[in-house]
Structures are given as C-alpha cells and as structure tokens.
Amino acid sequence: MLIEMGRAARTASKQLALAATEKKNRTLLTLADYLDEARADVLAANGQDVEEGRKSGLSEALIDRLMLNDKRIDGLVSDLRHLAELPDPVGERYDETVLPNGLSLHKQRVPLGVLGVIYESRPNVTVDVAGLSIKTGNAAILRGGSETLASNRALVGLVQKALVANGLPAETVQFIDDRDRARVHELLKLHEYVDIIIPRGGAKLHQFCRENSQIPVITGGIGICHLFVDQSADLDAALPVIHNAKTQRPSVCNALDVLLVHRAIAGDFLPRVLDDLGKDGVTFRADETAMPFVGEPVPSSVQPTGPEDFDTEWVSLVLSLKVVEGLDEAIAHIGTHGTAHSDGILTEDDANAARFINEVDSAVVYVNASTRFTDGGQFGLGAEVAISTQRLHTRGPMGLRELTTYKWVAQGEYHVRA
C-alpha cells in the first residue's frame, strides 16, 4: 500500500516541480477559501477525534493540542494566505560563474521531491505542511497522530480538492489513513520514492526515525538552551532577556533551560533572577555552585538540582542555575550538556562575545538576545517547517528555501574536457 503511495507521490512531485509559481499560489488561496468555508465540517470531524480521545483517556494537554476551534482555523487560513505572498524559492539561480574554459555554470533551486512528514497530535501541522509542500513544489506523504484520523481525513480532503481545482495532482499531498504503526516503519524504508523524512515530535520519535530510516532524516526540535551572564553584562538589561527566554513560551524548544552566571556577579544577580522570574511562577534548580547565592533561608521556589537537571529540556517554567568561574567553564558546560540548538551570552565584552560565537557550536548562537528568536518567522524566512539540530543540509530554522535542493546547470559551446 505504501509503495503505491510512494509511486503516486513521485509522479505528482514531477508535475509539481514544474508548476508555475502563480498556479501554486492560487492553490494555496483556494485551500484557504475551502478551509474557511468548510470549517463546520472540519470542526465536526475534529470533535469526533476529541471525543474519542477523551474516551481513550488522553490527557487534557494532549486534547488541547488535538483540538481545533474557530480561532485556530482562522490562523491556518491567514497563514495560507501569507504563504501565497512569499517568494517562490524554486527556479532561483545562484553561484553563477563562467569557468576559464568558457563553460557557464550556475546552480538552480529545485524542490527536494517527496517529503515524508511524521508528526504527533496537532492537526494544524497537516495544513501547515501541505501548504509548505505546495509552495515549494514538493509532494508530501503525511503520517499524523493516530488520534487525529478524522480531522486529518477532513483536512487532506480539502487540500486535495484545492489541488485538483487548480489542475494539480491530488496525490501531491497524501496521508496515511491507518493507525497501524507498521506503516511508519514502511515509510522509513521507501527510499526510492521519499527524499527526506521530517519528524515533528519528541526525542523518541526522532530517535526512532534515525535508527530505522533509510532516508535522510532532519532531526531536531530538542533544545536544552543556555544563556551565560558574563561578568561584564548590563544586568538591568540582561534580566528582561532571561525573563523573555524563560517565560514568553516555556513549552517550546527555544525556551531557556539553563542559566549560567559568572561568579563575580552571582551574589548580586541571582537573587534578582529569583525574584523577577519567580513572580511569574518560575521555579529553580540550583546546583552546589549556585546554592550559596540564592539567599538564606533558601526560597521555596528553589530546589537543589538532581543528577539530570542540566540535561533536561524543561518545556515548563523550571530553570536550572549554575555559577561558573568564567567564559571557559560556560563554553565547556554548553558543549557537554547542550543540544546545539540555541545558546547565548549576555556581555559587554566584545572579546568574550567573539570567543563565545566561535567556540559554541550551536545551530544558533546569540549575543545579547533571547533564545526565543530561533524561529523561521522571526529570522525572516517567511515560514518554518522544523528546527534542525543536525548538521547536514540545514541547521536551525528550516524555511522554504531549506525545502529545496539545487541542480548544477552547465552551458557550453560544444565543450569537451581536455
């Protein structure tokens, strides 16, 4: 069954790769309209998923991720309309050169081909990924969460209707309408028909894909993020950055997990951090280096660190605290405990900033800014498919361009190699 989907996707991808920008954009706008008009049907299907989810005992947090409502559908509709306005990366020429022998050479962006996207409960990802695929001329095979079958069926139905209405193959976006986990395994082996696997979910999903895939996998999304407050930092300015990095949206991968503070300022600064972030419900894990600076008696928001607390992505209002002797120790700690996602320094010392930039090898390295900026939209990429923490093809926010590859084009006058 999956081989048939793979073949159909490959065929569709060839047609989509040649589709004009205008046609792809029109499809996105049609889909936005359909979604807007058919929202009652989508919400009904989603209601069914939610009901079944409740019956089978899903947590309220999962139910919330699974649930669509008018506001969320409005968001999807406006995202699709925005996507239609973004520049099309396909066809872009770059690295143009003429070789000494007169051969003209350039690279030309082309779609990756067929994307395999494996994700968990959120049905909005279905529309999101469908839109990004269409825009970038890729076909996609989607494997959503087993608890969202009815929602995905309704949404993919609209996507396919919009494709066909614009003369594009329905098979551009297919989804695996089957709860059997064996299908994920099958998908990961379809290397003849699928060019890239993008898992969107937790660490276990990424690990499963890496271990079982015969197709290149973009792993990522796991961020144990650090900020180091250097001795020279403007502490009044640093505090809001830390507050923002930790509290603005604690459930996401670019939220702050570990605060490293230079010993010279720890006595002054750590109590301010406890006070400022504590007001917004942050609790702290202080190790033996930080504990002496949290005040006496130890505030109720502070616990001593457990053995895993510097290797945990909190995804909640918890912050690990460590006091370090200086830049070297901060860099070493990040190298050992980080996930190479987003790490920053707060400093007024240019030499330290330069060393931090060079020596911390994370997907995004910050100087005097919140880690929360690691995001395709924030970086001006227009959209975001995933955040990569692996090193090949793309690192950090993966936008439209990162869903393409290139071909070399060489044009000569009957050139032969000497």
Add this chain to the structure above:
Amino acid sequence: MLIEMGRAARTASKQLALAATEKKNRTLLTLADYLDEARADVLAANGQDVEEGRKSGLSEALIDRLMLNDKRIDGLVSDLRHLAELPDPVGERYDETVLPNGLSLHKQRVPLGVLGVIYESRPNVTVDVAGLSIKTGNAAILRGGSETLASNRALVGLVQKALVANGLPAETVQFIDDRDRARVHELLKLHEYVDIIIPRGGAKLHQFCRENSQIPVITGGIGICHLFVDQSADLDAALPVIHNAKTQRPSVCNALDVLLVHRAIAGDFLPRVLDDLGKDGVTFRADETAMPFVGEPVPSSVQPTGPEDFDTEWVSLVLSLKVVEGLDEAIAHIGTHGTAHSDGILTEDDANAARFINEVDSAVVYVNASTRFTDGGQFGLGAEVAISTQRLHTRGPMGLRELTTYKWVAQGEYHVRA
C-alpha cells in the same frame, strides 16, 4: 574499540574546528614533505599489500588500483601543496542581514565535525581525505580496503606525525586498522560521534551504508549518463562532444553511457557516431529504434540491446543507442532510466535547451558540453571528496565548502521577542 575512536575523533574535531587556517595549511605542507621524504617506506608497505593481494588472487585491475609508485606519490604530494593554497571555507560569513527589530543575523561556516569515510582499495584516498579533512577543520575516521592495511598504516602514520608536529591532535585522522567487516557496521551506528558517512565505492557499498547507517550518508558516484542529440544540433560539433564524453576516461562515473538521437537526424548521424567512436574501440548496443539506422550489414561493433542495457553504467567502452521521436521522449527516458548524475542536450534550439534544463532533474544538466566536466576540480571547487547523487546537503561535485555546515549568529542589544 570504535566508540573510543569516536570519542577521540569528537574531541580532536573540536580542537581542529578552532585551528587557524595557517596552522592547517602548515600541517598539509608538512605532510607533503613527510610523504615525499618517506616514500621508500610507503612504497615498501604498499609492496607488501600488493604481494599479499597477488597471493590471495586479486585481479590485475584491483592490483593496479591498490598499487602506489613514485608517480602516484608525486601526485599526492603536489595535491597536498595545492590544497594548502586553496581558500579556507571555515569562518566564512554569508547571508548577513539586519532584521526589522535591529537584530543582526548572519551565517558562519563551520566544519561538519567528524567524517566517516569508507572506501575500497585505493590507498591514495587515505591521503586525499586526510588532507581535505584537515583543510576543512574536520576529524575523520577512515575505513580503507582490507587489502591495503599496510599502506594505510604507513600513510596514516605520516598524517598523524604531521598533525602532531603542528600542534594538532593525532586523533584528527584515525583509521580502522582491522579487517573485520563488523567494524563497518559499528561505524555506521556511531551517530553520537560521527556526523556524516561518505562511502567511496560501488553501488553495493552505497546501498549497504544507506540501509545500515544511523548517520546521514552521502550516496553517489553511480552515473548512467545521457546525451540527447536534438534535431537542431550542429552535428559536426556534437560528434567530438560525444567522443569526449564516452572515451576520454570511460571507467569513471561521469562518462557517457547512453546516446539518444532525434529520429530526424538519426540516419545521417548514427553512422558517423559508429565510425568515429568505433575507431577508438567503442562498441554499441542498439535497440530496435536505433538498429534501422546503423547500416546494412550491421557493423560488427553493434549488438542488439539486452533488457538491462539502458540501466547499466558501462564503466567501459560500451555505448547504448536509442532513437527518439523528440525532446519529450528523451526527457522521459532520462527520467526513467537515469541516475540523476550528469545528463546533457546537444542543440541549437534555445527553447529546447531551456526545457531540458528545467525538466531533467539531474545533479548536473548540460547544454552543449561533455558530461565529463562533472568534477570538483573542473567546476572550480578546488578539490573533490565525492559526487553526490542524493538530494540533501550537496548535489554533484562535493568540494571543500560542502564539507562544512553553518551556524547562525544573532547579535542584539538585549533583544527580547515580543
């Protein structure tokens, strides 16, 4: 054992990533000198491998690939000196921008980390890859052919001596000094310590790596290459291009395998091809579309095609022939039977050239040029590690830059996300 190597490589890679360009270049020049001076030892070790190879019944072709001599060592020495002169990709800044909120953003090239390179008999690859790794700030774990252990031991000994002499860790370049094939399997699972697997060898090696690796694999090197002679081509000019693509070095992946000829000119042109290439020993496989045009009686150099002859990389002086009705059929044939390596059109018709460029999705698409140009050196990349026919990270010739990745650097003034 391999885990230890992996750990040591990771540690070395961190030091190498920060090494100054001048230090890396000095190491390359030292290695060139050592290799030049110690050639007697290297040749003696290689002689041992050759002797053992002969005893164990290796074919003369394999013995030739395995054998080093003064001329080959001269080549390695001069390649290393040339490599030292090339620009260092590491540290290059690009895609610089200032976001509307004032955050400065750029990408900065950094080494990939640790390369795992698996190759077959040729010991020159050992020096080649060692040099490229050092230049690009990567550590490497090499797994050479089991028939070249003594040569590789001698060569890696020199590499490590050159590293240490320049204050770089010996573990920058390690090789698996063990004939057991289980080690290859182990290497492919070392995803914590190895960032990319580069197989250099035949289709089976690539398949084995793809199926067993938990690390991204750059597959490639298999080229079923096509040229399509359009009706409008300048036939006098086209003939030397075909001759060059087929005969200049038939044993390599960018050599021509299949010639597609437009029916309108087949009667005139195919006999000229048979004559011109036949003089240099090329033999032909003509299918039922081409057979009517090869003349009567059928020349002895022409055989009817077998069922696999359009799906075979010849790696020898054989050329498959097919007559097509026009551009559509040529593009469709390449899409079905090609390996997306190097394919070209010979034409004077700009519209056909443009369609061929857009619709043939190969790593390198040619207009009026020999497929033999697909090569890092020819493309001005300075060097070449491999030719990729997969779609992620790099396509076509993989040079120094393609052995790097990037980090994003974001610099603000205590910026917070709104």
